[in-house]
Structures are given as C-alpha cells and as structure tokens.
Amino acid sequence: MATTAMVEEKVVYQRPESLESIPTHYCPGCTHGVAHRLVAEVLDELGVRERTIGVSPVGCSVFAYKYFNTDGAEAAHGRAPAMATGIKRIMPDRVVFTYQGDGDLAAIGIAEIVHAATRGENFTTIFINNAIYGMTGGQMAPTTLPGQRTTSSPVGRDVELTGFPIRMAELLSGAPGAAYVVRRSLHNVKEINRAKRAIKTAFEVQLAGLGFSMVELLSACPTGWKVTPPEAMDWIEQQMVPYYPLGDYKIADGVEQLAKRR
C-alpha cells in the first residue's frame, strides 16, 4: 500500500461542444460571451445540439450563428421571431431559439416578438438587455435608463422628451401564449448560475410543447457605457437591477412540474 494518496486529474470545466472554438468579436468584458456559453451548455446538457436551429438578430450578436455549433439562420432586423415561427412550424421536431438584443427585440422588432408570444409560438427567445445600441456606437435604446448618457443622449436620457425605458419581460408576461417569461442577470457568478437554470427551463418548456418561452438577461456593455468590465458589472447591479427587477414574470401551468422532474 502506497503511503501517498493516489489522485487523478479530472476536467471539471471545458468549452461546451455547442460552442465553436473560435474567438468572438465581442469587446472585452461583454457578457454576450457568457450568454452564448450558457445557451451552449444547456444545449449540450439536453442533448439536442444536432437538432437545434438558432436564429440570429441584427446587432452585436449578428454573428451568433457562427459561434454556435448548431444550425443557424440570420433574420432581418427584429424579425427573428417571425423566422423562428416559420422554422418551428415547418419542422416542429427541431429545437428553435432566437438570440436577440434590445435594439432588435424591443425597438424595430417589438411587433414580431409580441405577436409570436401572443400566438404562443413554441420556440425560445434569449433576450440580451444591455440598455444601449452596442454595435452602432452606443446610441440610446428603448431600454436606456432615465438619465443614462449615450452618444445620442449626451446629457442623459430625458424621459420628458423620449419617454421611459420599456420592460419587455413584464410586457410579454401579459401575452396569453407565453408559457415561461423570466428576467435574470449576468453580473456575477451566482446570477450567471441562476440564468443558466432559467435558460434550461426555457428550453425544456419548448421541448414539452408548452408555448413561447423567453429569458431576458441583463447584460454588460463596457464599451458603450464607457466603463471598465468590473465597473460594468457593478453598474448592472446598482443601476439596472432596480429598474429591471429580476424574477419570474410568467410561469404557465405545467412549467413547475418540469422543474420538479429535474
């Protein structure tokens, strides 16, 4: 018997198979990368990568179809839910998700997402809310907070002039066809783990055919907000979370049984 205890080295974390092994074009500290990884991990865990079709938006995540090791399609600006509707109706055995930012989903594409949710289309939407138009240079988005400085609101968003930021999770929770609508954040490890569980539930809702599911993720845009990545995480916690409360906004009948079964 050897006196030293034998140990072996085990890989406890590695890149999920559903994510291509290429560097992303996202800025340092952008949590799009975290959201991509969580979706990829969930697809791996559910074992559905080979029959998944992602629909990419227009915005920073326009190349999402390149990063996911799944089939993918690229929709016109804001029209990912319409394209996902078509794909899912033609091929109901496929797992279909849209990955959309706030400029895509909450501005130009708000009609598509509201009607897709109301019809109860059986796909999953991952909604990245970073309170700014990232790709075009940090302009004010529908989700920009009151008083927030952007390149098109240089003295801060004036709600007298431009109205209030839109809360999409609350809005879509009123849609009769929506089965699972929640908001999570990506600003620290605990919240990232909660976000992953929500994404998994959202895909399970789709696999069970319960209807429309959406996970809104509060996300960082250090470049657009003109802060460092650690400051951006604090900014989400201190500024965004109070206006966009984290929580479950719509849990339809049948969803809780899914969570219990796991």
Place this chain on the structure above:
Amino acid sequence: MAKGRIEINEDHCKGCSLCVIACPQNVIELATDRVNAKGYYPAMLVDPEGNCTGCAICAVACPDVCITVYRQVPVKASSAAAAL
C-alpha cells in the same frame, strides 16, 4: 500540492479581468510583460502556494470561454488497485 489548476487559452483572452475579480483564492492575474495576438494582456494563473481549488468560478465568469479547469480527485481504492 494544489487541488486544482486552470489552463487559459491566451489567444482567446481579452484581458477583461472578470476572472481576476471572481477568483475566491486570488490566484489569477493579468500578464504585464506580454500581449496576445490581439494586443490584450492575457490572464494567467499565478499560484506558487498551490491555493487553486479547481472551483471553476473563473470559468463561469469568463465571457470568452478561455478557461479549462482541472481538479485533483482521489482515486477510489478499487480503481487504484485496477490501475496497479
């Protein structure tokens, strides 16, 4: 001996430092003496005292999925005997 270690894909790292602030053992630093192909200071494991536990919190925080985490686990008696 450290209970764990990490490998960082330096070419994918963008030096955002989110792993540095997430690490509970404070064993990750940004390099100051070199940059990667994209011009970022990559993160690296600096663990002379072997404090890394392989908890994978850095990997969960990393937006660029550059971190692979390894953990030392005891071999069960039966499989150790089989190996011998």
